[in-house]
Amino acid sequence: MESVDRVTLSPFDGFGHGFVDSRHLAPGEDENRLRFTQVPQDGYRQLTEEEIQRLKANGNSAADWSEILVKDPFDPATVRRNSFSGLVRLGPFVRQLVGFHDFFVEVGVTDSRLVSCDILSNAAVHNCPYISHYIIGEECIVYRVGELQTTDHSKFGVGIVKEGEDEDVRVTIDVMNEAGGREILPFVGMNSADAWLWAKHRGRPVLMERLKAFTEATATAKRGLYGTVGRHSVIKSCHIIKDVAFGEACYVKGCNKLKNLTVDSSQEEPTQLGEGIELVNGIVGRGSRVFYGSKAIRFVMGTHCSLKYGARLIHSYLGDNSTISCCEVLNNLIFPFHEEHHNNSFLIASLVMGQSNMAAGATIGSNHNSRKNDGELVAGRGFWPALATSVKHDSRFASFVLLSKGDYPYELDIRMPFSLLSDRGQRQLIPAYWWMYNLYALARNAWKFSVRDKRRDRSVAIVTDFLAPDTAGEIIKAIDLLEYWSGVAILGRGADRDEAARQGREALKAGIKVPVIAYDMENSRLGVRILKASEGWTSYHEMLLFYGMKTVSDWARERGESFSQVLKTHPDAVLEDYVNLGGQLTPKHRLEELMDDIEQRKVRSWDEVHACYTQLASLYAEDRLNNAIAVLEWLAHRRGRKIEDLYGEWDRKCIGLSGYIHDQALSSRKKDYESPFRHLTYDDEAERLAVLGKEPDEVPFPLPCYIGVSWA
Numbered sequence: 054m055e056s057v058d059r060v061t062l063s064p065f066d067g068f069g070h071g072f073v074d075s076r077h078l079a080p081g082e083d084e085n086r087l088r089f090t091q092v093p094q095d096g097y098r099q100l101t102e103e104e105i106q107r108l109k110a111n112g113n114s115a116a117d118w119s120e121i122l123v124k125d126p127f128d129p130a131t132v133r134r135n136s137f138s139g140l141v142r143l144g145p146f147v148r149q150l151v152g153f154h155d156f157f158v159e160v161g162v163t164d165s166r167l168v169s170c171d172i173l174s175n176a177a178v179h180n181c182p183y184i185s186h187y188i189i190g191e192e193c194i195v196y197r198v199g200e201l202q203t204t205d206h207s208k209f210g211v212g213i214v215k216e217g218e219d220e221d222v223r224v225t226i227d228v229m230n231e232a233g234g235r236e237i238l239p240f241v242g243m244n245s246a247d248a249w250l251w252a253k254h255r256g257r258p259v260l261m262e263r264l265k266a267f268t269e270a271t272a273t274a275k276r277g278l279y280g281t282v283g284r285h286s287v288i289k290s291c292h293i294i295k296d297v298a299f300g301e302a303c304y305v306k307g308c309n310k311l312k313n314l315t316v317d318s319s320q321e322e323p324t325q326l327g328e329g330i331e332l333v334n335g336i337v338g339r340g341s342r343v344f345y346g347s348k349a350i351r352f353v354m355g356t357h358c359s360l361k362y363g364a365r366l367i368h369s370y371l372g373d374n375s376t377i378s379c380c381e382v383l384n385n386l387i388f389p390f391h392e393e394h395h396n397n398s399f400l401i402a403s404l405v406m407g408q409s410n411m412a413a414g415a416t417i418g419s420n421h422n423s424r425k426n427d428g429e430l431v432a433g434r435g436f437w438p439a440l441a442t443s444v445k446h447d448s449r450f451a452s453f454v455l456l457s458k459g460d461y462p463y464e465l466d467i468r469m470p471f472s473l474l475s476d477r478g479q480r481q482l483i484p485a486y487w488w489m490y491n492l493y494a495l496a497r498n499a500w501k502f503s504v505r506d507k508r509r510d511r512s513v514a515i516v517t518d519f520l521a522p523d524t525a526g527e528i529i530k531a532i533d534l535l536e537y538w539s540g541v542a543i544l545g546r547g548a549d550r551d552e553a554a555r556q557g558r559e560a561l562k563a564g565i566k567v568p569v570i571a572y573d574m575e576n577s578r579l580g581v582r583i584l585k586a587s588e589g590w591t592s593y594h595e596m597l598l599f600y601g602m603k604t605v606s607d608w609a610r611e612r613g614e615s616f617s618q619v620l621k622t623h624p625d626a627v628l629e630d631y632v633n634l635g636g637q638l639t640p641k642h643r644l645e646e647l648m649d650d651i652e653q654r655k656v657r658s659w660d661e662v663h664a665c666y667t668q669l670a671s672l673y674a675e676d677r678l679n680n681a682i683a684v685l686e687w688l689a690h691r692r693g694r695k696i697e698d699l700y701g702e703w704d705r706k707c708i709g710l711s712g713y714i715h716d717q718a719l720s721s722r723k724k725d726y727e728s729p730f731r732h733l734t735y736d737d738e739a740e741r742l743a744v745l746g747k748e749p750d751e752v753p754f755p756l757p758c759y760i761g762v763s764w765a
Contacts, residue, residue, distance in 0.1 A: 068116055069139020069169045072186060073205045073277040077216045084205075085140065087277045092171045092188055097122040097142050104129050113137070124174070131161025139169030151177050151192055153287045153304070158194055171279070187280045190301070195282060196289040203280035207296035209315045210336045211272045212238025224313070224334045226351050227368045228252045228386040231402045232427035237370070238268040239336050239353045240659065241315050245372040245388045246513050246635030246666055247659065248353070249404075250648070252386055259652045267659045283318065300324065300339070308332075322356065322509060330360075338373070340507055355389065357507040363396070372407055372636065373508055373515070380411070388434065389515050389636045390502045402446060403430040406633045408502055408517065414441035433470070433527070434633060435498070435519065451527045453487055453495070453519060464576040468534060469589075470527040471495075471519075471596075480581045482571070484531060484589030487519075488596055492714055493721035493752065495519045500754040512663045514670035515636035520600040520757070522631040522680040523638050528593045529628070529687065534571070535561060535590050538583060542567040561590040595710055597684050602707045602759060604681035608674075609762045616700060616764050619678070626682035639669045640676055700764050707759040718752045 073084040100108070104127070105118050112134035115121050121137055124144040131146040143162065150157045162178045168185040172178055176193040186203040189195055206215040212224050225236040228248060235252040237243075251264050282288060283301035291308040299305070300318035307328035315336050318324035322340035326332070330343050335352040337343065347360040348367075355373035360366055364377045371377065372389035379396035388407030393400065398411045401418030411417070415438040417430055428446025435453035438444065443460045451470040459476025467474055473486035487495050502517040516523075539560050540553025560567055569583035583589075609619045630641040647665050650656045656665060685703075689696045725731060726748040735741035 065116070069120075072139075072169060077205075077276045084277055087273070087275060088171075088188075088279050091279055091281070092142070092173070096124050098125070099123075108132055115141075128161075131159065133161070133163045135162050135164065136166045138167070141167050141169065142171045144172070145174050147175060149175070151175060151194060153194060156194070156287075156289070158196060187282065189282045190284040190286065192285055193282050194287045194289065196287075198288055198290075198294060199292045201280070201288075201294045203278075203296055205276040207278060207280065208272065208313060209241075209278075209280075209296060209298040210313050210334060211240050211268070211315065213269050213272050213274060215274055215276050217276075224351060226353065226370065227384055228370055229384065229402060229404050230427055230429055231384045234427075238265060239351075240268045240271045241317060241336055242271075242659065242663075243336065243353050243370070244513050244635055244663070244666075245355060245370065245386070245407075246637060247662065248370040248386055249388075249635050250662075253404075254648065257648065257652070260648055263651050263654070267657075267662070270658060285320065286318070317356075322507075339509075356510070373513075374502075374506055388633065389513075390505075390517075402428060403432065405432045405436055406434045406452075407515075407636050408434045408498060409436040412438060412440045412442065415439070416443040418446070433523075434636075451531070452524050455486065462577075466574050467581075468527070468574065469531045470524050472589075474581075479579045480575055481584055482574075482581050483584045484535060484586070485592035485596065486589075488592045489585075489588060490717075491721055492717040493719075496714070496718050496752070496756050497754060499757075511670070512666045513635050513637045514666075514673060516638045516673075518757075520596060520603075521638055522640075522677055523633055525597060525600055525680060525684050526628070526631055528597055529684070532590060532593050535569070535583070535586055535593075538569050538571050539567055539586055542569045546572070561587045594688070595706075597688060598703060599707055599710045599714075599757070599759060601681045601685040601688070602703055602761070603757065604678060605685070606760060606762050608678050610760065614762075616762050617697065620682060620696065623679055623682055626679040626686065628680070628683040628687060631680070634666070634669070637666065637670060638673065638677075640680075643669055643672070643676075697764065704761045708761065711757075711759045714756055714758075715752070718756055719749070722749050722752060 071084065099119060100121055100123060107129040111129065111132060113132060115137040120140045122142045127144040127146055128148050131148050146161050149160050151160050158177045158179055160175045160177050162172055165178050165181040166183050170184055170186065171188045173189060174191040176189045176191065178189060178195045180197045181195055181201060182199065184201045187201055206218060208215065214220060214223050224239065226239055227233045227236050229235045229252055235255060237248055237251045254260055280297055282299045283303060285301055286299050286303040288305040290306055293310045295312045297311050297314045297316060299316045302320045302323040303316055303318045304323060305326045308326055308330050310331045312333045314332055316324055317337060317339045319339055324337055324339060325342045327344035329346040331348045332343065333350045335349055338354045338356040338358060340357040341354050343360045345362050347364045349360060351368045352366050353370045355371060357374050358371050359376040362378045364379055365381045366377060367383045369382055369385040370387060372387050372391060374389050375387060375391040378394045380393050380398040382400045384402045385400055385405065387405045390408045391405060393411040395413035397414050399416045399418050400411055403417055417438065430444065430446050430448050432450040433452035436450055438456040439458045441458050442456050445461060445464055448465040450467045453471045454467050455473045457473065457475040461476055469482060469484040471485050471487040473483045475481050499517045499519050506515065536554045536557040537550060539557030541548055543556050543560060544553050564587045569586045570580040571583055572580040574581045605616060605619055609616055631638050632641050632644050634644060656662055685696050689699055726745065732741060
């Protein structure tokens with residue numbers, strides 16, 4: 054076997070030089086070609102002979118003192134017991150303290166080795182045995198960092214290749230599928246809509262090439278960029294930091310290893326990295342926090358995310374405002390507002406469309422509960438698998454599906470939104486469960502997500518309303534399915550579809566109890582048993598009516614119009630499919646137009662794509678209005694009448710539904726106080742009140758409320 058020398062000897066004279074190999078430099082360029090664009094040369098001067106002598110007296114050494122440049126005012130007393138190699142630029146330094154919270158150190162550089170670095174105005178670098186090719190920003194603190202180094206080919210977590218590199222070094226993230234095939238290239242500022250656009254539409258090769266080109270344009274392929282520690286950042290007591298670009302106002306302490314990263318941060322949205330973490334090949338979004346032994350490899354975290362208590366995030370995109378604690382998350386694309394807090398939960402190879410919660414013991418995972426490693430799971434927003442739930446891939450779930458505890462042995466295609474699925478030997482499903490039994494949770498989640506949205510960049514306008522165009526479309530399809538399945542229960546599995554749907558509709562409307570089985574929601578001969586089919590069918594109609602009437606009435610009231618005026622000014626409302634674009638809802642035809650524009654080079658960068666998201670967000674209110682009108686027309690058509698004929702009845706019905714929502718939400722909340730089992734652990738009423746507080750007489754957040762307007 055041929056031996057490879059891993060440790061080499063080189064002449065000392067070249068230390069600090071040759072950062073970029075000459076073969077990667079154009080005529081007239083040197084190794085500082087990019088460095089001088091990051092920090093211009095203006096204002097620096099060479100040391101005076103007196104300053105050199107004072108620095109030597111302070112225990113400093115330099116390979117070449119002529120390469121140590123400073124900016125005035127510069128006090129040599131701030132620089133002590135250091136070793137300098139290559140071009141090092143310092144200051145201005147004035148002898149004073151720089152502090153963060155209750156931690157204060159002197160401005161300047163002490164007890165450190167600097168190799169070709171820039172230490173900017175009034176920064177503090179202390180007890181750092183090796184800092185190479187870094188720019189330390191104004192008023193930063195870098196304290197007791199074992200290694201802080203940048204290589205000439207650093208990509209700072211972005212999915213590009215540098216000059217002279219092979220394609221196989223490119224960092225990709227294999228979301229949604231363990232076996233690959235949906236890989237995306239990370240870039241700074243990537244949001245969940247970008248990741249979904251890229252990972253989902255693999256059948257459009259031109260689109261894929263354009264998105265790759267967009268990403269490559271976000272960073273230079275030239276070698277020689279320096280790592281940065283942004284202004285007002287603090288880095289202390291860390292072991293290894295290599296090829297990391299830190300934004301402004303980062304707070305980093307006690308990390309084990311940070312490698313090939315961009316840590317995006319700003320004064321308004323500071324990012325924090327804490328004790329024992331290891332992050333490699335990724336992007337950390339603004340305002341995010343990673344603490345307590347967490348690990349992330351090949352990842353992108355959106356803004357205001359949290360990883361803590363040993364969480365593992367690998368080959369995944371994590372959407373804005375999400376939190377993962379303890380558990381293992383591999384090969385996923387996760388939309389905003391995802392919660393996962395338990396060490397034994399397990400999320401693998403999935404697209405989870407946000408506003409979701411993974412309970413302890415939940416196992417969602419490809420070949421970990423199947424024979425294949427290329428399975429996938431798609432879950433609409435509001436996906437809640439309960440304690441100790443195991444789901445087999447490939448499976449698909451509508452919005453707001455709750456899974457009760459159980460092992461689900463077959464692939465599932467649950468197209469009933471707001472439903473409860475349980476495992477009782479034969480799978481059982483209650484459609485519209487949330488509307489009938491837990492409106493408190495529905496309303497609270499919609500409220501809490503909106504008030505907890507910490508993003509400053511709202512280019513993706515996250516929709517948190519549980520009644521919206523996407524769920525309205527799912528409800529309409531669910532009604533059709535319930536009617537057909539009920540008809541099959543009456544006529545048999547070979548019945549004509551139209552006749553089965555007609556008879557099923559009549560039976561559901563009349564409240565006739567029939568044993569309804571859905572044979573196309575589970576990959577088994579048993580099928581899924583539908584419980585409370587008639588109640589669910591009625592509830593779905595109530596949800597559609599409330600959504601449609603409230604949306605149109607709110608629009609009319611805000612503009613001082615009547616209900617009929619709104620209908621007259623929107624005569625072309627049609628039902629159409631909506632897509633969840635990373636948390637933002639938009640009609641499918643608008644997404645198709647965006648992808649066409651990208652392929653035709655009318656949209657030419659990720660910045661322009663994001664501007665398109667903002668434009669789509671500006672159209673959403675009217676798109677939603679058109680959808681609501683179309684829903685009302687669908688409801689009226691089913692009764693063979695017009696909206697104007699039904700308006701009075703519907704108006705009264707929606708006033709009643711507002712009361713129903715209030716009463717159901719309050720009733721759900723009071724259950725925590727009224728159950729006698731909630732009193733078992735308290736010796737007396739005083740103790741219970743001290744712990745639980747007073748029984749609520751109102752819901753502590755706003756509920757959806759219908760306020761009607763006149764017809765004409």
